[in-house]
Amino acid sequence: MHSDYKTKIVGFKDFVFRKSLWVFHFGGASCNNCDIEILDCLTPRHDLERFGIMLVGSIRHADVLLVNGSINMRDRDRLLELYDQAPKPLLVVAIGACGCTGGIFAEGITFAGPVDKIIPVDAYIPGCPPKPEAIIAGVARLAGRKT
Amino acid sequence: MAVSLFYFFVYPGLLFMAVTGGLLSWYDRKITARVQFRKGPPLLQPFWDFLKLMLVKETILPRQGSRFVFLLAPVLALFGATMAGLFILLPLFNIETGFKGDIIVIFYLLTLPSFSYIIGSLASGNPIAAVGASREMKLIISYELTFLLVVAAVIMKSGQEFDLNSIIAVQQADKPFIGSISGVLLFIAGLFCIQAKLGLVPFDMSEAEAELASGIYIEYSGPPYAMIRLAKYIMLFILPAFIVALLMNGMTGGIGVLWLILKILALVLLVTLIRNTNPRLKIKQASSFFLIWMNLLVIIAIVLNAFGL
Numbered sequence: 001m002h003s004d005y006k007t008k009i010v011g012f013k014d015f016v017f018r019k020s021l022w023v024f025h026f027g028g029a030s031c032n033n034c035d036i037e038i039l040d041c042l043t044p045r046h047d048l049e050r051f052g053i054m055l056v057g058s059i060r061h062a063d064v065l066l067v068n069g070s071i072n073m074r075d076r077d078r079l080l081e082l083y084d085q086a087p088k089p090l091l092v093v094a095i096g097a098c099g100c101t102g103g104i105f106a107e108g109i110t111f112a113g114p115v116d117k118i119i120p121v122d123a124y125i126p127g128c129p130p131k132p133e134a135i136i137a138g139v140a141r142l143a144g145r146k147t
Numbered sequence: 148m149a150v151s152l153f154y155f156f157v158y159p160g161l162l163f164m165a166v167t168g169g170l171l172s173w174y175d176r177k178i179t180a181r182v183q184f185r186k187g188p189p190l191l192q193p194f195w196d197f198l199k200l201m202l203v204k205e206t207i208l209p210r211q212g213s214r215f216v217f218l219l220a221p222v223l224a225l226f227g228a229t230m231a232g233l234f235i236l237l238p239l240f241n242i243e244t245g246f247k248g249d250i251i252v253i254f255y256l257l258t259l260p261s262f263s264y265i266i267g268s269l270a271s272g273n274p275i276a277a278v279g280a281s282r283e284m285k286l287i288i289s290y291e292l293t294f295l296l297v298v299a300a301v302i303m304k305s306g307q308e309f310d311l312n313s314i315i316a317v318q319q320a321d322k323p324f325i326g327s328i329s330g331v332l333l334f335i336a337g338l339f340c341i342q343a344k345l346g347l348v349p350f351d352m353s354e355a356e357a358e359l360a361s362g363i364y365i366e367y368s369g370p371p372y373a374m375i376r377l378a379k380y381i382m383l384f385i386l387p388a389f390i391v392a393l394l395m396n397g398m399t400g401g402i403g404v405l406w407l408i409l410k411i412l413a414l415v416l417l418v419t420l421i422r423n424t425n426p427r428l429k430i431k432q433a434s435s436f437f438l439i440w441m442n443l444l445v446i447i448a449i450v451l452n453a454f455g456l
Contacts, residue, residue, distance in 0.1 A: 017203045019195035047185040049176070052192050057360035060207060060368040063199070087205040087368040 017063065017089065018144040020052045024062035026082060029105075030069025033129040034096040038066060040132040041139075048136065051143050064091045064142070067115045070098040070105040076112040083119045091142060092121045095135065097128040154243075159236035161229050168380030169193040171415055175383065178419045193380060200373035207368045212272030220267025221367070221374035227259025228378040232385035238312040239392045239407075241400075248309045253389065254298055257344065260378050261287055264353075264363045271366035279362025282430050283346075283353035289437040290343040290350075296445040297337045300329070301393045304452055315397035323396035328456045332448035334394050336441045338417060341386040343437070345379070348422035352430050387414035 027035050041048045042055060056062055059082050071079060083090070094115040097103035102114045115121050125138040154160055172193040180187030208214045234253045237243045265283050268276035302309060304324050305317040324330040343350040354362040367375060391397065391410045398407040428436065 013203050016195055016198045020192065020199045044184040047180070047187075049180060049188050050186045052188055052195060057356040058365045060366060061361065061364075061372065063204075085207075087207050089203065089205075 015144075018142070021063045021091070021139070021143060022054050022056045022061055023064045023066055024056055024059050024082075024086070025066045026068075026079060028067065028069030028071045028075040028079070028098070030096075030098065034068035034099070037129045037132055037135065038068065038095065041135050046132050046136060048139065051140060053139060053143070059086050062086050062090065064093060064139075065119075066093050066095055067121075068095040068099045070102060070108070071112050071115060071118060072108075072110040073112045076118055079115075079118055091123070092119055093123045093125060093138065093142070094121045095125045096130060097126055100124045100126045103128065154237065155229070155233060159240055159242065160233055164229065164232045164236070164381045164384055165377055168377075168382075168384040169197070171383050171411075172380050174412065175415060175419045178416060179423055182420070182423045193376075197373050197376055197380075200368075200376065201370050204369040204372075206370055207366075209271045209273065209366055213270045216270035217267055217366070218371060220263040220270065221371040221378070223263035223266075224260040224378040225374045225381075227256050227263065228381040228385065231256035231259070232381055232388075235311065235385050235389050235392060238310070238315060239388055239397055241398065244312045245310050250298060250302070250309055250311055250314070253311070254295065257386070257389070258287065258291065260382060261344065264375070267371075268363035268366070273366050275359050276363055276365050279353045279355070279359050279365070282355075283363055285430050286343055286350060286353060286433060289434040290340050290441075293336055293437050293441045293445060294340040294344075296442060296449070297333050297340065298393070300333055300445060300449050300452060303449065304329070311392055315392055318396045319399060323394065325394045325396075327452075329448040329451040330394055332444050332451070334390070336445045336448070337390050337394065338414070338421075339437070339441055341390060342418055342421055343433070344386055345382055345418065347418060349425040349428050350433055352427055352433065355427060383415065384411070387411045387418070390414060 025035075025038060040046060053064075059065075065082065065086060067079065069075075083092075092115070094100050098105060099115050102111060105111050106114075112118070116124075123138050123142055125135055127134055156162060170190075170193075173188065173190055176192070177187040209217060231253050234245060234249050234256065238245045238249075261283060265280045265287075268280045268283075301314060301324065305314045308314050308317060318324055325334050346354060352362075353359075354364060359365070364372065364375060388411060391407065391414065395410050398404065
């Protein structure tokens with residue numbers, strides 16, 4: 001797990017923000033494997049709610065935008081629109097090989113670049129698909145915990 | 148004047164209700180987590196959520212639609228919840244007696260949050276919010292009659308007393324209303340009414356995360372959404388408190404405080420268990436559930452009450 005995002009908590013606002021991260025999930029042209037692993041994180045065994053993380057239905061409530069799957073030309077417009085609609089501050093997490101680099105689709109004709117070519121990304125969680133433990137480690141780093 | 152302001156803003160008003168409601172909201176989420184064999188959120192999670200929305204997040208206003216009404220609606224919701232809570236808690240905690248007919252005022256103030264959510268979501272100009280608002284309207288039409296009948300039945304049981312203080316006094320002099328057959332029926336109907344008023348799972352079709360993506364709240368972000376969350380925390384506290392005052396004896400002195408806390412916790416536990424063991428209803432099913440079955444239950448309770456059961 002690699003993160004550009006600062007892991008040190010600065011000030012009360014930052015502290016409160018890290019304590020309650022609400023997640024909105026955007027699946028690009030995904031093979032559905034990463035989606036399953038993301039849902040795995042919310043199941044009883046892994047339970048992300050103990051870090052205060054909830055899955056929300058509306059982008060207006062989101063603090064974290066999870067992006068997985070290869071982003072093709074149609075997805076790019078949707079992703080940009082979602083990013084504009086979200087209230088800031090917003091963290092973006094790219095999940096899986098396709099989200100981070102493009103994976104095996106990187107040279108496809110409809111491929112529109114990995115996520116960080118379209119919107120700024122705060123954390124990358126590679127893997128094909130990443131294990132739930134890897135996703136939790138990444139998310140806990142975002143939540144300001146030492147891992 | 149100063150005393151009234153203290154009542155409204157500090158105890159038993161906004162501050163007290165917000166803290167208690169936040170703790171109850173944690174209790175609700177923790178029970179939900181335990182039902183699903185999860186660990187659950189930490190104790191202060193509802194407060195972190197509120198503070199994050201209030202202090203950190205940005206507010207986005209809709210381009211179409213009325214911005215003024217959009218921003219006014221959460222304030223109205225919070226005001227309605229706080230005011231209703233004030234009229235409920237003052238007699239319940241034996242602080243002041245209230246006035247004659249305050250139960251009618253409480254009844255109307257308790258609908259204010261739902262109404263302002265409808266107004267706010269329609270003002271946002273979002274089509275999905277409009278679908279949520281229409282569902283919420285139908286739900287209000289369904290449960291409000293049942294709730295009014297429950298209140299009317301309680302007034303009949305107490306011998307035509309129209310204020311909460313006298314209703315509690317009648318119960319404390321004799322026995323709590325829930326100790327009779329009609330009382331139990333009224334309790335069941337009242338429990339489902341507060342479930343619908345809180346918008347929890349069998350009756351959460353207006354926010355339906357899976358199909359409507361938060362429905363009536365879809366356009367809210369930042370501080371206005373924080374106020375809606377706060378109004379919801381407060382409702383989670385005052386609606387069980389209202390049922391306790393109507394049917395379960397209120398608060399007696401001394402050790403009664405502990406009993407009051409236990410009663411409210413038990414009611415919230417019941418609400419949470421109902422929400423965790425039921426699927427979401429269609430709006431038609433919810434309407435017929437209230438308009439036919441719950442009304443029938445309350446009418447049976449009123450008839451039984453006339454026979455003194």
